[in-house]
Amino acid sequence: MSVNAKLLEVTERIKKRSAKSRAAYLAACEDNMRDGPRRRRLSEGNLAHATAACPILEKTELLGAKWANIGIVTAYNDMLSAHQPFENFPSIIKHAARRNGATAQVAGGVPAMCDGVTQGQDGMELSLFSRDVIAYSTAIALSHDMFDAAIHLGVCDKIVPGLMIGALRYGYLPQIFAPAGPMPSGITNPEKARVRQQFAAGEVGRDVLLKAEAASYHAPGTCTFYGTANSNQMLMEIMGMQLPGSSFVHPNTPLRDALTAQTTRRATQITALGEDFTPACRVIDEKAIVNGLVGLMATGGSTNLTIHMAAIAGAAGIKINWDDFADISHIVPLICRIYPNGVADVNHFHAAGGMAYLIRELLSAGLLHNDVTTVAGGEGLSEYTREPIKNAHAEADTVIFRNGPTESLDKEILTTVKEPFRPDGGLALLKGNMGRCVMKVSAVKRDKWFVEAPAIVIDNQNDLIAMHKAGELERDFVAVLRFQGPRANGMPELHKLTPILGLQQDKGFAVALVTDGRMSGASGKVPAAIHMHPEALLGGAIARVRSGDMVRLDPLNGTVEVLDVDLSTRDVATMPKAQNLSTLGMNMFAPMRAQAGDSEAGASVLGDPDWMSE
Structure with missing residues (x-):
């Protein structure tokens, strides 16, 4: 099947837009590639420090032989259910590396906060910035130049994007992800x-x-709804950064452990010392990024990725924007129903056919680029129409890949491109006199899309909760929650409002949310125009809206606007003084808030390297 013409058009547009920055990025990566073990350029003192604590076999190989050395970058902690299984991964990886003629060392750890724990709490204001802290930490872990490849251990919301940004800044190295899998x-x-x-x-x-x-x-494992964490896993697989079928295998099972060992084996093969050198800069290109966007639309993925994908792409010299998301959403149908887009969870999705079926179906419809490089090697993305099974008749860590299902085993969860759940993807770009924003429409019933109601303007989500408790929300309204952008308070998720808004909607009221903040990756049935920019703190029009203004959300026509008002004639509201910036280390992040970019560009604080400048 030839690739869809519109998909080709979007891909070529991204290539043209990114030509200078992408070429400079690739040139920088090429300049840093070297044959043989990278540690050869280190001094004897450097090597002695790096091997002092190693067992004798590893020390011997690191000091004198030609074995590849694999760096492990881990986001392990035992508070996050999704990351608790990573406690045992370094041991599995080290033993698998030794069996395959390589060594492995934990290169470094990165922080991993749980949005489920901080949701609605002060700590949520650090959540988005933790992504860039993770990117920094990944760079520090890989800075020792001891490693010929890296295995990244991370699953959840900001962790995978942060690891990816850091990995791509070391794009001359092979990089591969080893997920932990969902809880039952x-x-x-x-x-x-x-x-x-x-x-x-x-x-x-x-x-x-x-x-x-x-x-x-x-239980241990990823939360089972289709939020940001599981959207991350879909993306790593469809963009070729982890092994086929590895996203949704349960932790602490023989197959999961075998996949981790197989990931290590593959990491040794794609180093410069192996037979299939595959640096990350050749895996993540414009086609891989477009494949990721297609996957988000086809599955109704998390809105958080409208921010993270821009930052990930930017780390590889690729420039995307929300117009690219919107144009792909117009041509890619929604063929998955996973909560909040349906009632099933990711375990049901995996059992119904999972990633192998999804990729096969999209490839057959010309909605993915097959001619891409992946960590799995082989014949492009079509390798990902296979699924793993454990080989019970060979060594403990052997995995066999077989052809995945050609038909959905549950058409209420996974359907076909010809008979989709929706003819377009799960995302709408909204524009109007309030700015630019996005709206996840895949989980919103069609008769709830259009909302025209008076604004309730608030500067803190707790204000709306107080109004609800006082019985002041028994009416149609659009909650306009401002001063929630990256520069204001770190752009927290506002999922705490979901039960209240959903309750009022169920009562028959027309309700919606407009904000320069974020919603959870599990944002669902209530229309929410989010990530509005310019943000209120930077003088965006959302800071000129007043309570009582008539606000219209119309995702079908891609508009969000205040009716019958010239907002430019109004003064910009002043952000109220925050009460919590001295708690939980919040004041430490003031420099990050001061330099954060806008949400469409990835809300990053990392700044552009020289090769990103025009």
């Missing part, structure tokens, strides 16, 4: 959401709410 299914996600709304309505107490939450988040 607990109570259904719709049931969890129902209890949350009951609590918001005062119908149940905290004991019932806690019981439901604990039954949902109950």
Whole structure:
């Protein structure tokens, strides 16, 4: 099947826009490539420091032989359920490396905060910036020049994007991701959401709410809804940065451990000392980025990736914007239903055919680029139509890849391009006199898309919660929550508002949210125009809206606007003094807030290297 003409057009547009920066990036990567073990250029003193704590076999090989050395960059901590399984991964990797004629060392650790723990709390204002801290930390881990490839251990919201940004800045090295997998299914996600709304309505107490939450988040592994963490895993696979079929295998299972060992084996093969040198700069190119955007649209992925993908692409010298997202959304149908776009979770998605079926279906419709380089090698992205099984008749870490399903095993979860759940993707770009923003429409019922109602302007999400408790939200309204952008307070997620807004919507009121902040990757049934820029703190028009203004959201026509008002004639509101910047280390992040870019450009604080300048 030839590639869709519009997809080719978007890809060529990105290539043209990125020509100078991409060429300079590739040139910088080529300049840093070297044959043989990279540690050869280190002094004897450098090597002695780097090997002092190694077991004798590893020390011997590192000091004198030609074995490749694999760096492990880990986001392990045992508070995050998705990252707790990584405790044992370095041991698995080191043993697998030795069996395959290589060594492995933990190069460094990166922070990994949980948005589920900080949701609605002060710590959420550090969440987005943690991505760039992780990128910095990844760069520090790889800066020793001891490593011929790197294996990255990370799953969740900001961790994978941060690792990717750091990895791509070392794009001359092969890089590969080893995921941990999702936890087993607990109570259904719709049931969890129902209890949350009951609590918001005062119908149940905290004991019932806690019981439901604990039954949902109950074991090691990724949360099972299709939020940012699982969107990350889909992206790493469809962009060729981890092995086929590795995204959604449960942790602490024989197949998961075998996949981790197989990832190590593959890492040794794609070093400059192996037979298939595959540096990251050749994996992540314009076609791989477009494939990632297609995957987001086809699955109804997290809105957080509208920010992170720009930052990831930028780290490889590639420039994308929300017009690219929107144009791809117009041609890529929604063929997955995973909560919040449906009732199934990622385990059901995996059982119904998972990534192998998804990629096969999109390739067959000409909606993906097959001619890409991946860490799996072989025949481009078509290698990812296969799925792994453990070889029970060979050594412990052997994985066999077989052809994945050619038909969906549950058409309520995975369907075909010809008979999609929606004819277009899950994202809309909105523009108007308030600015530019995005809206996830895949989980919003069509009759709830269009909202025209008076604004309730607030500067803190807790203000809306107080209004709800006071009974002041029993009406149609558009909550305009401003001063939530990157420069203002780090662009926190505002998922805390979801139960209240969903409750009022269920009562029959027309409700929506407009904000320069973020919603959770699990944002769902309530229309939410988010990531608005220019943000309020920088004088964006959202800072000129007043309570009572009539606001219209119209994702079908791609508009968000205040009606019958010339906003340019109004004064810009002043951000109220924050009360929490001295707590939880918040004041340490003032320099990051001061230099953060806008959300469409990735909201990054890293700054552009020389090769990104025109």
